[in-house]
Amino acid sequence: MKVSRKDFIKGMLLGSAGVAVTSQLGFMTFSISGTNSIKAIVIDYSKCTGCRTCEAVCSASNHPVSVAGEALPGAGNPDFSNIKVWHFNPPLDIPVTCFLCEDAPCIAACPVKPDTVTGRKALYRDDVFQTIQNDLNRCIGCQSCADACREERGGVIFPDDLGQPQRMCTLCQGNPQCVKFCPYEALSFLEITPDMPLRMMTPEKINQLLAEAYYQ
Amino acid sequence: MKFGINGQLLEVDLTTRTISRRAIPESYFEAFFGGRGLGMRLLYDYLPGSGTDPFSPENPLLFVPGLLCGFPFPSASRTCMVTKSPITSPFKKKSTYASTVSYSNMGGFIGPEIKFAGYDAIVVTGKSEKPVYLFIEDDRSELRDAEKFWGMGTNDFDKAIMDELGDRRFETAYIGPGAEHGVLFGSVLNTAARAAGRGGTGSVMGSKRLKAIAVRGTGMPPIGRHKAYTDLLKKTRVSFMADSESKNDWRYGGTANAIEFSSNRGSQAVKNYAEGSFVGVKNINADAARQQVWKRDLACYACQLACKKSGFAKGAYGGVVHEGIEYETGTMLGANLMIDDLNGLHTLIELADDYGIDIISLGNVLGFLTECREKGLITNDFLDGIELQWGQVAPALEMIHKIGRMEGVGRVASQGVRHLAELIGQHSSDFAIHVKGHELAAWNVNGYAKSIGMSYTTANRGACHMNGGKPKGQDQSALRDSVGICSFAASWYRDDLHPAMLINAITDSNISISDYDKVGERIFNLEKLMNFREGFNRQDDVLPERFFKDAHTIGPQKDVLISRAEFELIMDEYYAERGWNPKSSRPEEEKIKMLGLDFVQL
Numbered sequence: 001m002k003v004s005r006k007d008f009i010k011g012m013l014l015g016s017a018g019v020a021v022t023s024q025l026g027f028m029t030f031s032i033s034g035t036n037s038i039k040a041i042v043i044d045y046s047k048c049t050g051c052r053t054c055e056a057v058c059s060a061s062n063h064p065v066s067v068a069g070e071a072l073p074g075a076g077n078p079d080f081s082n083i084k085v086w087h088f089n090p091p092l093d094i095p096v097t098c099f100l101c102e103d104a105p106c107i108a109a110c111p112v113k114p115d116t117v118t119g120r121k122a123l124y125r126d127d128v129f130q131t132i133q134n135d136l137n138r139c140i141g142c143q144s145c146a147d148a149c150r151e152e153r154g155g156v157i158f159p160d161d162l163g164q165p166q167r168m169c170t171l172c173q174g175n176p177q178c179v180k181f182c183p184y185e186a187l188s189f190l191e192i193t194p195d196m197p198l199r200m201m202t203p204e205k206i207n208q209l210l211a212e213a214y215y216q
Numbered sequence: 217m218k219f220g221i222n223g224q225l226l227e228v229d230l231t232t233r234t235i236s237r238r239a240i241p242e243s244y245f246e247a248f249f250g251g252r253g254l255g256m257r258l259l260y261d262y263l264p265g266s267g268t269d270p271f272s273p274e275n276p277l278l279f280v281p282g283l284l285c286g287f288p289f290p291s292a293s294r295t296c297m298v299t300k301s302p303i304t305s306p307f308k309k310k311s312t313y314a315s316t317v318s319y320s321n322m323g324g325f326i327g328p329e330i331k332f333a334g335y336d337a338i339v340v341t342g343k344s345e346k347p348v349y350l351f352i353e354d355d356r357s358e359l360r361d362a363e364k365f366w367g368m369g370t371n372d373f374d375k376a377i378m379d380e381l382g383d384r385r386f387e388t389a390y391i392g393p394g395a396e397h398g399v400l401f402g403s404v405l406n407t408a409a410r411a412a413g414r415g416g417t418g419s420v421m422g423s424k425r426l427k428a429i430a431v432r433g434t435g436m437p438p439i440g441r442h443k444a445y446t447d448l449l450k451k452t453r454v455s456f457m458a459d460s461e462s463k464n465d466w467r468y469g470g471t472a473n474a475i476e477f478s479s480n481r482g483s484q485a486v487k488n489y490a491e492g493s494f495v496g497v498k499n500i501n502a503d504a505a506r507q508q509v510w511k512r513d514l515a516c517y518a519c520q521l522a523c524k525k526s527g528f529a530k531g532a533y534g535g536v537v538h539e540g541i542e543y544e545t546g547t548m549l550g551a552n553l554m555i556d557d558l559n560g561l562h563t564l565i566e567l568a569d570d571y572g573i574d575i576i577s578l579g580n581v582l583g584f585l586t587e588c589r590e591k592g593l594i595t596n597d598f599l600d601g602i603e604l605q606w607g608q609v610a611p612a613l614e615m616i617h618k619i620g621r622m623e624g625v626g627r628v629a630s631q632g633v634r635h636l637a638e639l640i641g642q643h644s645s646d647f648a649i650h651v652k653g654h655e656l657a658a659w660n661v662n663g664y665a666k667s668i669g670m671s672y673t674t675a676n677r678g679a680c681h682m683n684g685g686k687p688k689g690q691d692q693s694a695l696r697d698s699v700g701i702c703s704f705a706a707s708w709y710r711d712d713l714h715p716a717m718l719i720n721a722i723t724d725s726n727i728s729i730s731d732y733d734k735v736g737e738r739i740f741n742l743e744k745l746m747n748f749r750e751g752f753n754r755q756d757d758v759l760p761e762r763f764f765k766d767a768h769t770i771g772p773q774k775d776v777l778i779s780r781a782e783f784e785l786i787m788d789e790y791y792a793e794r795g796w797n798p799k800s801s802r803p804e805e806e807k808i809k810m811l812g813l814d815f816v817q818l
Contacts, residue, residue, distance in 0.1 A: 046512075049512070049513050049514050049515035049522040050514055050515060051515035051517065051518055051519050051520070052288075053288065053290075053453070053520070056518060057288075060446075065442060072442055072446050075439050076287070076288045076436075077332070077434070077436040078288075078332075079332070079433075079434040084385075086384050087325075087384060089371070089374050089378075090526065090537040091408075091512060091514055091526035091537075091539060092512070181453055181457075183453075183457055183520035184515075214511045214512065215511070215528050215535070215537045216535070
C-alpha cells in the first residue's frame with residue numbers, strides 16, 4: 001500500500017509508540033507498546049439487520065474502476081468485499097471483517113522469514129493504520145494465514161487463485177466507508193480495548209453466543 | 217439493452233435433466249424490464265398454448281429477479297416467481313385446466329444472487345422422476361439429489377442445505393412439505409420466512425419435484441453509465457439515511473403497524489371477513505409484538521427499512537423462533553380467526569411457513585371452515601374431530617398439520633375455499649372469500665370497494681391486495697415487481713430518483729417517464745391477454761357475495777354494504793379506462809397494437 005505523507009503523519013499521531021515498535025518487531029508490536037492504539041471496525045451485533053450495505057460499499061470503495069481516466073467507486077459486487085455478513089438460522093446476521101487482532105495469528109502463521117531490515121514477513125502490519133498487508137513479492141501462496149484466521153478468528157482472508165491472501169480490511173485509509181454508510185449505525189471505527197465483546201472469534205462462535213442471548 | 221443485464225437465462229428441463237444457457241432477446245428487457253414483466257414475456261414463450269395443465273411438465277416455473285436486483289439500491293432485492301396458476305379458474309371453463317397467470321414476489325437475497333451468478337431468469341420445465349435441487353455456482357450448474365430433503369420442513373431444510381453446501385454465501389429458495397404433497401397454495405421461501413406466498417407457485421415447484429434452488433454467484437453485469445450510477449446510488453442511500461417518520465415506522469413495526477390501523481378504520485379481515493375491526497387487536501399489534509416477541513430487525517438486500525422482525529415466542533407453545541408477525545400473517549391467522557393470543561399466533565405462523573403454505577389462503581380456509589362449523593353446515597366428522605372455533609389456537613394448529621400433510625380433511629381443505637364451498641354447498645359459497653378461486657388478503661372490502669375491492673377483482677392472478685384499484689396504480693405495481701423495488705420503499709424512488717433514471721444509468725438507455733409507464737401497462741395487458749385466452753372475462757371480475765350481503769356489526773364500516781349497481785359502474789369506468797371491451801373483456805385491437813402486444817395469439 002502506498003502511504004501519502006499526510007496519512008503517515010496522521011498515523012503517527014494515532015499511535016506513535018506502536019508505530020515505532022512495529023517497524024522493528026513486526027507482529028509483536030502492541031502488547032509491548034503498552035498503549036493500545038489500534039483502531040478497527042467495531043460491530044454492534046444488536047443493531048445489524050443483515051442488509052449487506054457494508055459489503056456493497058466496501059467493495060465499491062476498495063475496488064474502484066477507471067472510467068474515461070477518472071477513478072470511480074466500483075459497482076459494489078459483494079464478492080469483492082472485505083466485510084462479510086454471515087446469515088444464520090435462527091435469524092442472526094454476523095458481519096465480520098478483519099479484527100486487526102493484537103496478536104495477529106495470520107502473521108504468526110506466515111512462514112516467510114522476517115526481512116532483516118524491516119522485520120516484516122510476507123504478511124505484516126501496516127505502519128500507519130495497523131492493517132494486515134501482504135507483500136506480493138514475498139508471499140509464497142501457502143495460505144497458512146487464511147487457515148489460521150479461519151480456525152482461530154473471523155475467517156476474513158480469502159486467498160486468490162495464486163493463494164495470495166485477499167480481503168483484509170484496509171480501513172479505507174482511515175475513513176471506513178462501511179461505517180459511514182451502515183444504515184443502522186451497527187458499525188463504528190473505534191480504538192479497540194480488551195473488554196470489547198464478540199471480537200477475535202469465528203462467526204460461528206459469535207452466532208452461538210448471540211443465539212443463546214436472543215433465542216433462549 | 218446491452219448493459220446492466222446478463223442477457224442470459226438458465227433453462228432447466230427436469231424430465232431430460234438437461235441444463236442450458238440461452239440468450240434473452242434484448243427487446244424483452246426494453247419492453248418488459250425484468251422480474252414479473254420479463255417473467256410474463258417468457259411464460260408466454262414457454263407455454264405451449266392455452267389450457268396447459270398447471271401441474272403438467274409443460275408448465276414452466278420461472279425465477280426472475282427484478283431488473284435492478286443485484287445493484288445495491290435500497291430494497292431492490294425482489295424476485296418474482298412466475299408460472300401458470302394451479303389455483304384459479306373461470307366460471308365458464310373453455311378447457312379443463314383453464315387458469316390465470318400467476319406471479320408472486322419475495323424479498324431477501326436470492327434475486328441478487330441469481331444476477332451475480334450471471335442470469336436474468338431461471339426457467340424450469342419438465343418433471344423430475346425423483347426429488348432434486350438445482351445447484352448453481354456461476355457457470356456451473358447441476359441437478360442434485362434431494363430425496364433426503366423431501367418432506368423436510370422449511371426451517372430444518374434451510375439449515376440442512378447450508379450444511380450440505382458448506383458455504384454460507386449460497387442463497388437458497390425452496391418449498392415445504394405442503395407443496396410437495398400437493399397443497400394448491402404452496403409457497404416458495406428463502407431464509408425460512410421470506411415467502412413468495414401467493415398464487416401457488418410453490419405447488420407448481422412441488423409438482424416438478426424440485427425441492428430447491430441453491431445459487432452462488434461472484435459476478436455483476438457491466439454498468440452503462442458508471443458515473444451517473446455512482447451518483448444516483450449515493451443520493452439514494454443518503455435519502456434513505458435521512459431521518460424520516462416513514463422509515464422509523466417501517467423499522468419499528470414493519471407491516472404489523474397496519475394491524476391496529478386497519479382495525480381502527482374497519483378494513484381488517486376479521487371473523488372470515490364478516491367484520492372489519494377486531495376487539496382483541498391490542499393484543500396482537502406491533503406494540504405487543506415488540507414488547508413480547510420480537511427480538512431483531514431484519515432487512516433484505518441493501519434495504520434500509522428493516523421491516524422484517526425475528527421473534528421468539530414463549531408461553532404455552534414452548535420456545536418458537538420465527539420471523540413475524542406481519543400485517544398479512546398476523547391478520548389472517550389472528551384477527552380473521554379471532555385469535556388474540558400473540559404467542560399462539562406466532563406459533564401458527566411458524567407452522568404454516570414450516571409447511572411452506574401461503575398464510576393468506578390458509579387463513580381463509582381456516583376462517584371459512586370455522587364459520588361452516590359454527591353455522592352447522594359441517595359435522596365434526598367432516599373436520600376429523602377438530603373443533604375449530606373462533607379464537608382457539610390449538611384446533612387451528614391441528615388443522616394446519618392436516619392441510620400440510622394432506623391428511624383426512626386436509627385433502628379437501630388444501631384445495632382452497634372455492635373447492636370447499638362446492639363440496640359443502642348450502643350457500644357456503646356466499647362466504648367463501650375468493651376471486652377467480654384465489655383467496656382475498658387481509659384487507660376487508662366493505663367501505664373500500666373502489667380501492668381494495670377493485671384491486672381484488674381486476675388482478676391478473678386472482679384476488680391480489682398489491683394490485684391497486686385503478687389502472688395507473690396497477691401499472692405502477694407491475695413496474696415495481698419488474699424493476700425489483702419493494703413497494704414499501706417506493707416512496708423514496710421518485711423525482712430525481714425515479715426508477716427510470718436508475719435504469720437509464722445502469723443500462724445506458726434513454727427511457728422517458730412515459731416510456732416507463734407504458735412498460736407497466738404492457739405487462740398488465742400481456743397478463744390480461746393470456747387470461748382472456750384461457751376464457752376469463754368480465755363475469756370473473758367479481759367480488760364474493762358476502763360483501764354485498766353482510767354488513768359489519770361493529771366499527772367504522774358498520775352497516776356499510778357495497779351496492780351491486782355501483783360496483784358495476786366502477787367496473788365500467790375501469791374497463792373504459794383500460795381500453796378493454798366491457799362485455800367480452802378483450803383488450804381492444806388499438807390498445808394491443810399501441811402496446812406492441814400483437815404477437816399474442818388469442
